[in-house]
Amino acid sequence: MHRAVYPGSFDPVTNGHLDVIERASRLYDEVIVAIAHNEAKAGLFSFDERVALLKEAVEHHPNVRVTQFDGLLVNYALEVNARVIIRGLRAVSDFEYEFQMALMNRKLVGEVETMFLMPKEEYSYVSSRLVKEIARLGGNIESFVPDCIVRALREKFSKNNPRLTP
Ligand code: PNS
Numbered sequence: 001m002h003r004a005v006y007p008g009s010f011d012p013v014t015n016g017h018l019d020v021i022e023r024a025s026r027l028y029d030e031v032i033v034a035i036a037h038n039e040a041k042a043g044l045f046s047f048d049e050r051v052a053l054l055k056e057a058v059e060h061h062p063n064v065r066v067t068q069f070d071g072l073l074v075n076y077a078l079e080v081n082a083r084v085i086i087r088g089l090r091a092v093s094d095f096e097y098e099f100q101m102a103l104m105n106r107k108l109v110g111e112v113e114t115m116f117l118m119p120k121e122e123y124s125y126v127s128s129r130l131v132k133e134i135a136r137l138g139g140n141i142e143s144f145v146p147d148c149i150v151r152a153l154r155e156k157f158s159k160n161n162p163r164l165t166p
Helices: 015-027 047-057 073-079 092-108 128-136 147-160
Strands: 003-008 030-036 064-069 084-088 113-117
Touching: 003 015, 003 073, 015 030, 015 084, 015 113, 030 047, 030 073, 047 064, 047 147, 073 084, 073 092, 084 092, 092 113, 128 147
Parallel strands: 003 030, 003 084, 030 064, 084 113
Antiparallel strands: none
16 A cells, blocks of 8 residues: 655645645555644634545545644654655745755655655646635635635635625
């Protein structure tokens, strides 16, 4: 069984993340999408909301599982018996941070390798941060995120700002 972990904040999941998940699901027997608990980095969505939304977004992939984890990613990878960490690389600007993290993780646990997958070019400029900002300001995010996230973001921001209710 070749199992890979795809970690991230996923606040919220975008079409770029889903493209990476789809590619990984073709390469590995099982892909565990793992939402990192980071109390220092409060997100827009709670961890439970992110899990529920991600599950909905990947429900058509039978070999993809969604979980959350605490602590070091490499320890979580060992715990679930995965020897591969998947990360997406959108552009050169991602490289420095990803390279540092991959080498640090390899130093911590040598037998866990990081594999980089490139999402479709049309997603190279999509990020959760920009999607949230556009949604908050009432812009159209339909080509950047799955339908469940469009609905969830509308709901979040319409609560704060009734003017943005569609
Ligand atoms: O989607 P993100 O925010 O770019 O994901 C970053 C993430 C969650 C992969 C990274 O912060 C992480 O691995 N966190 C778990 C804690 C950990 O292992 N830190 C050491 C990394 S070298």
